[in-house]
């Protein structure tokens with residue numbers, strides 16, 4: 001079996017700054033759930049940007065489903081299959097209501113309004129935020145926005161989820177509901193988190209990002225960052 005995603009020899013520096021990645025290698029197989037830990041500024045968010053093609057020209061290679069992502073067309077395909085929950089959910093909610101935001105992806109993918117609406121209500125209910133559906137996103141709390149942004153991603157039924165601090169700002173009940181959902185979700189997940197209790201619930205393998213490389217941490221080792 002081939003890995004779902006391979007990141008090969010990734011080297012990257014923001015202009016005028018020292019390299020964040022220096023020959024980083026990573027691979028994940030379908031249905032694996034991985035947590036990446038690392039100190040503030042280690043490059044976890046930047047790693048997700050690299051996978052999503054948000055850093056422009058890269059040194060190294062991103063391979064998805066066995067195919068090297070090289071052209072705009074490849075990137076469009078990858079972005080349909082990979083759902084990215086940004087660290088700041090405000091970046092992802094831009095419609096008049098939360099329901100519109102959750103409908104946006106499925107409608108854009110060509111689903112009928114009925115299919116898209118069924119899907120949108122399904123994820124809103126699963127995340128227990130259906131009573132917020134008609135609210136404008138700017139009126140939601142930080143935790144509600146995070147769940148709303150996640151609903152918008154899940155409604156697109158991506159194969160791989162990149163979750164940047166998914167439990168940040170959630171109360172205990174919402175975090176526990178979310179960890180339960182992610183644990184049972186039939187999808188591949190790469191998550192960056194400082195919330196060890198949450199991550200231990202969801203992830204089955206761990207990596208530490210440090211000095212520009214990803215190092216596997218064997219076993220479900222509890223690591224304090």
Ligand SMILES: Nc1ncnc2c1ncn2[C@@H]1O[C@H](COP(=O)(O)OP(=O)(O)OP(=O)(O)O)[C@@H](O)[C@H]1O
Nearest residue numbers: 014015017020038039040041042043044045046047
């Ligand atoms: N657009 C940018 N331009 C220049 N430097 C940046 C930019 N974005 C991030 N950086 C720098 O790159 C480094 C890695 O940032 P990144 O956000 O990827 O880290 P992180 O591991 O996600 O941190 P945290 O745990 O705090 O979320 C930091 O030193 C940050 O200041």
